Amino acid sequence: MSAGTYTPKPGAAPVGRMIAAQAVLETKMLLRNGEQLLLTVVIPSLLLVLFSTVDIVDTGEGKAVDFLAPGVLALAVMSTAFTGQAIATGFERRYGVLKRLGASPLPRWALMTAKTLSVLVTEVLQIALLTAIALALGWSPHGNPLSVALLLVLGTAAFSGLGLLMAGTLKAEATLAAANLVFLLLLVGGGVVVPLDKFPDAAQSVLGLLPISALSDGLRDVLQDGASLPWGAVGVLAVWSVLGLGAAARFFRWE
Amino acid sequence: MHEEPVAGGVLQVRGLVKRYGPKTAVDGLDLTAHEGVTAVLGPNGAGKTTTIETCEGYRRPDAGQVRVLGLDPVTQAAALRPRIGVMLQSGGVYSGARADEMLRHMAKLHAHPLDVDDLIERLGLGSCGRTTYRRLSGGQQQRLALAMAVVGRPELVFLDEPTAGLDPQARRSTWDLVRELRSDGVSVVLTTHYMDEAEQLADDVAIIDEGKVVAQGSPEQLCKGGAENTLRFTGRPGLDVASLLKALPMDSAAAELTPGSYRVTGAVDPQLLATVTSWCAQHGVMPDKISVERHTLEDVFLELTGKELRG
Numbered sequence: 027m028s029a030g031t032y033t034p035k036p037g038a039a040p041v042g043r044m045i046a047a048q049a050v051l052e053t054k055m056l057l058r059n060g061e062q063l064l065l066t067v068v069i070p071s072l073l074l075v076l077f078s079t080v081d082i083v084d085t086g087e088g089k090a091v092d093f094l095a096p097g098v099l100a101l102a103v104m105s106t107a108f109t110g111q112a113i114a115t116g117f118e119r120r121y122g123v124l125k126r127l128g129a130s131p132l133p134r135w136a137l138m139t140a141k142t143l144s145v146l147v148t149e150v151l152q153i154a155l156l157t158a159i160a161l162a163l164g165w166s167p168h169g170n171p172l173s174v175a176l177l178l179v180l181g182t183a184a185f186s187g188l189g190l191l192m193a194g195t196l197k198a199e200a201t202l203a204a205a206n207l208v209f210l211l212l213l214v215g216g217g218v219v220v221p222l223d224k225f226p227d228a229a230q231s232v233l234g235l236l237p238i239s240a241l242s243d244g245l246r247d248v249l250q251d252g253a254s255l256p257w258g259a260v261g262v263l264a265v266w267s268v269l270g271l272g273a274a275a276r277f278f279r280w281e
Numbered sequence: 282m283h284e285e286p287v288a289g290g291v292l293q294v295r296g297l298v299k300r301y302g303p304k305t306a307v308d309g310l311d312l313t314a315h316e317g318v319t320a321v322l323g324p325n326g327a328g329k330t331t332t333i334e335t336c337e338g339y340r341r342p343d344a345g346q347v348r349v350l351g352l353d354p355v356t357q358a359a360a361l362r363p364r365i366g367v368m369l370q371s372g373g374v375y376s377g378a379r380a381d382e383m384l385r386h387m388a389k390l391h392a393h394p395l396d397v398d399d400l401i402e403r404l405g406l407g408s409c410g411r412t413t414y415r416r417l418s419g420g421q422q423q424r425l426a427l428a429m430a431v432v433g434r435p436e437l438v439f440l441d442e443p444t445a446g447l448d449p450q451a452r453r454s455t456w457d458l459v460r461e462l463r464s465d466g467v468s469v470v471l472t473t474h475y476m477d478e479a480e481q482l483a484d485d486v487a488i489i490d491e492g493k494v495v496a497q498g499s500p501e502q503l504c505k506g507g508a509e510n511t512l513r514f515t516g517r518p519g520l521d522v523a524s525l526l527k528a529l530p531m532d533s534a535a536a537e538l539t540p541g542s543y544r545v546t547g548a549v550d551p552q553l554l555a556t557v558t559s560w561c562a563q564h565g566v567m568p569d570k571i572s573v574e575r576h577t578l579e580d581v582f583l584e585l586t587g588k589e590l591r592g
Binding site: 030031032033034035036037038039040043044047048051054055058059117118121122123125126128129130131132133281 | 337338339359362363364365367369371372373374375376377378382386387389390391392393395399429431433434435436461462465466467
């Protein structure tokens with residue numbers, strides 16, 4: 027090769043291009059990861075099909091799928107924004123990916139924007155798939171799509187904050203274990219497939235304040251009962267968003 | 282582009298102090314790097330990585346001042362980052378990413394990156410194929426990290442232990458790349474605990490120990506600086522040492538240690554060797570067992586720090 031291959035010509039790419047490239051890479055990494063797909067795609071789909079077709083849990087009046095579809099959509103949001111993001115980011119931190127990107131022209135805010143975009147893209151794919159399955163099972167959704175979108179976005183914000191808080195403060199292995207455990211506990215106790223009114227009264231009032239319960243019951247209020255906007259759920263999710271994102275911003279360690 | 286030359290070199294560190302809890306990792310360190318290749322040499326725990334990572338903007342100095350290409354790496358990070366290339370000691374890549382994928386991604390973060398296919402070819406990363414990072418060999422991971430440091434066409438590249446754990450062939454190809462960077466006008470600051478690496482590559486070597494620079498200069502200067510070099514030969518007993526000394530440069534010394542065994546000390550270079558042998562020829566002396574003990578960087582290091590490098 028001729029001399030001058032490495033002759034300096036430095037410069038950052040336009041920030042929009044950097045964010046797009048970063049979001050594409052993050053999404054690819056997520057979709058390539060088998061364990062992540064199990065959490066984000068396989069488990070929600072299986073739960074939806076299984077609980078809609080086999081009478082395991084008494085889901086109250088009406089078709090089971092009308093109760094289950096909103097819960098499974100909430101679960102999908104949690105699996106991507108919380109569990110998946112916490113585990114992936116925890117290992118990126120552990121393997122020095124965040125550190126290395128920190129010395130690249132990509133600003134930190136742009137990295138976080140790209141991560142959020144990647145989460146949203148994944149959620150759109152999940153929601154499309156789960157909606158198709160639910161419709162095939164005879165789901166008849168109601169309500170205002172904008173209210174649904176608002177709940178999904180607030181849920182994403184709340185779970186992202188909590189996931190990043192975990193990823194940025196715990197060891198990667200601890201994050202892996204804790205994120206999976208929390209996923210399982212919230213799946214059971216967060217009104218996803220088991221109605222909250224199956225729990226004792228005292229437990230119900232606490233469980234109702236969890237972000238997963240607020241999201242699944244909020245989505246149910248709209249999609250099953252046609253409510254315009256469930257303010258209670260919106261409020262709970264907004265508080266979790268502020269607390270989670272605030273704590274993540276304050277305590278996140280990049281190395 | 283920043284065409285103007287930066288006053289005081291590409292890197293200026295003044296009185297840098299960095300503590301981790303009660304431990305002082307860097308203790309009032311001064312270091313200047315000019316264009317070319319600068320090696321920061323020191324044993325494990327000497328403060329090499331902390332110093333480099335402060336220059337890269339990862340650590341905030343507890344005291345002192347750091348300027349990289351004239352910029353403060355913490356407060357002017359956004360302006361600095363596109364202009365530097367960084368190779369971390371390990372990691373830095375998504376475990377599920379392929380080598381070419383990661384390199385293409387880094388290229389996309391820069392305005393005028395190198396041709397990725399060409400770089401893959403040059404660094405022998407083509408054989409990595411579709412293998413993900415976590416399954417690459419240690420050598421392949423190192424070469425990928427090196428490629429990521431240069432792909433954005435930086436002015437200054439930081440390499441933290443670039444050849445640690447590499448086999449000899451891989452080390453040579455890394456050295457070749459560093460030489461090419463240098464000849465193409467890219468400045469390089471590298472840390473190493475290999476003496477030969479510093480001697481082979483560096484225009485300038487800074488020896489650091491316990492958080493301070495204990496000596497800095499070209500490898501030649503450093504080797505001249507410490508204890509004197511020695512030339513020994515044997516010949517007839519009772520040679521006229523005073524006459525030999527007259528033929529030698531001013532700062533030399535000559536002595537007959539035991540009958541027939543001679544020692545010359547001073548700046549032992551080819552000229553001095555020639556002077557001694559021609560003096561012997563003039564005096565009809567056959568210098569047997571002529572030997573030269575030149576000071577290596579290793580000796581200098583040992584003298585300055587009292588430590589073996591690997592220990």
